[in-house]
Amino acid sequence: MPSSLLPDEFQWGVATSAYQIEGAVSEDGRGPSIWDTFSQVPGTIARGDTGEVACDHYHRWEEDLDLLVALGVNAYRFSVAWPRIQPTGRSPTNARGLDFYDRLLDGILARGLRPHLTLYHWDLPQALQDEGGWGQRDTALRFVDFAEVVARRLGDRLESLCTFNEPWVVATLGHEKGIFAPGLRDRQLAMQVSHHLLVAHGLAVQALRTLVPRVPLGIVLNLSPSYPARPVAADRAKARLEDGLGLRWYMDPLFQGSYPRDVLEHLGEDAPDVEPGDLALIRQPLDFLGINYYMRNFIHAEDPAATPPGELGFTDMGWEIYPQGLTDLLVRLARDYRLPPIYIAENGAAFVDRLEGGAVHDVQRVAYLEQHLAAMNAARSQGVDVRGYFAWSFLDNFEWASGYQKRFGLVYVDYGTQRRVLKDSAYWYRAFIESQRSQTAPHAAVTQALS
Numbered sequence: 369m370p371s372s373l374l375p376d377e378f379q380w381g382v383a384t385s386a387y388q389i390e391g392a393v394s395e396d397g398r399g400p401s402i403w404d405t406f407s408q409v410p411g412t413i414a415r416g417d418t419g420e421v422a423c424d425h426y427h428r429w430e431e432d433l434d435l436l437v438a439l440g441v442n443a444y445r446f447s448v449a450w451p452r453i454q455p456t457g458r459s460p461t462n463a464r465g466l467d468f469y470d471r472l473l474d475g476i477l478a479r480g481l482r483p484h485l486t487l488y489h490w491d492l493p494q495a496l497q498d499e500g501g502w503g504q505r506d507t508a509l510r511f512v513d514f515a516e517v518v519a520r521r522l523g524d525r526l527e528s529l530c531t532f533n534e535p536w537v538v539a540t541l542g543h544e545k546g547i548f549a550p551g552l553r554d555r556q557l558a559m560q561v562s563h564h565l566l567v568a569h570g571l572a573v574q575a576l577r578t579l580v581p582r583v584p585l586g587i588v589l590n591l592s593p594s595y596p597a598r599p600v601a602a603d604r605a606k607a608r609l610e611d612g613l614g615l616r617w618y619m620d621p622l623f624q625g626s627y628p629r630d631v632l633e634h635l636g637e638d639a640p641d642v643e644p645g646d647l648a649l650i651r652q653p654l655d656f657l658g659i660n661y662y663m664r665n666f667i668h669a670e671d672p673a674a675t676p677p678g679e680l681g682f683t684d685m686g687w688e689i690y691p692q693g694l695t696d697l698l699v700r701l702a703r704d705y706r707l708p709p710i711y712i713a714e715n716g717a718a719f720v721d722r723l724e725g726g727a728v729h730d731v732q733r734v735a736y737l738e739q740h741l742a743a744m745n746a747a748r749s750q751g752v753d754v755r756g757y758f759a760w761s762f763l764d765n766f767e768w769a770s771g772y773q774k775r776f777g778l779v780y781v782d783y784g785t786q787r788r789v790l791k792d793s794a795y796w797y798r799a800f801i802e803s804q805r806s807q808t809a810p811h812a813a814v815t816q817a818l819s
């Protein structure tokens with residue numbers, strides 16, 4: 369068993385991903401990724417935004433790490449950009465790319481923070497996409513090679529290593545709906561991609577076990593519980609199918625070694641080709657499961673656009689605020705699967721933030737965080753083994769197809785000047801973490817901090 373993940377070391381962190389914050393897309397030998405290509409296509413990203421500059425984190429990483437200290441977190445989740453490390457997705461390695469992450473990692477450690485590294489947060493080298501991308505099984509082998517390069521250089525200093533962030537998004541939004549890179553619309557391909565991602569995960573975990581036996585290994589899934597809109601059989605059946613496509617399609621092979629039968633039947637000819645031994649390979653013992661929670665699915669059999677009640681309102685993404693879903697999800701997963709410790713690897717909300725007099729009074733985000741932390745703690749008190757919470761996101765950043773208009777950060781970024789301003793939610797989170805450490809009543813500490 370890897371040495372970390374001690375129960376008394378609850379990890380309070382924030383999360384980012386490389387393409388969303390780094391910028392510097394052509395510097396120091398970085399190759400193009402599918403998001404560089406996709407964001408150049410007119411009409412794909414709101415207002416034609418791209419990740420070219422983003423938060424300029426590539427140049428401002430030291431001041432950004434200092435801000436993490438100001439936030440009072442003890443952990444930081446980030447990803448490395450594959451095309452910075454292997455510009456064409458293959459060896460040889462680009463030394464300057466790897467050096468950047470080496471410095472970043474040392475900077476994180478020097479500030480007393482625990483680094484949680486994600487290998488793949490969607491930025492496939494374009495050269496691999498040109499050869500068929502995740503539709504090709506060979507890309508899984510390329511990924512293992514990349515994972516080994518990263519682990520060899522950085523594996524001595526990591527708190528955890530995650531293979532993939534949100535494979536559902538990669539497969540479904542990227543290859544079936546076409547709204548994320550690489551912008552394809554083919555359900556059979558999407559399902560094949562989902563399988564290749566899982567195979568890549570299994571192969572990488574196998575290889576990394578030998579290479580970095582002390583590093584906790586896992587994967588991060590975006591999971592939403594699905595609720596029928598009405599207490600009728602048709603809605604229940606559709607919610608069950610949605611649960612199959614979004615949740616069990618990943619959870620079952622990872623933790624039970626099979627794809628859900630009802631989903632395979634539903635897919636028919638769109639089901640992926642699975643080679644003998646794949647399912648055993650995918651089901652590698654893991655040290656943690658990361659869960660990204662944002663909202664629930666509200667399923668109406670006849671009306672796919674049915675709006676949920678939204679008693680607590682909606683975020684700027686139009687997502688219903690539904691903290692109870694997080695408790696329900698965690699309790700259900702712990703009941704249905706034999707799971708390793710869990711991290712809430714992402715949770716947060718976009719709201720319309722205004723910088724006024726040097727401050728951002730994001731009261732809605734504070735409420736969102738407070739409600740979801742309470743929801744997480746409700747699951748913990750029912751016995752669910754959650755070891756960490758990472759707010760999404762550290763900084764406002766490039767929100768994929770929504771560009772820079774949607775702000776998820778605890779820290780406001782003025783994109784014109786690259787000035788960073790801690791929002792009220794950042795101060796609130798700091799006080800909340802402090803209150804958890806000192807075991808004082810959270811509300812007292814928070815009120816104090818904001819007064």
Ligand code: IFM
Nearest residue numbers: 385388534660714760767
């Ligand atoms: O910004 C994304 C992140 O990259 C992955 N999870 C969801 C976030 C908000 O949409």
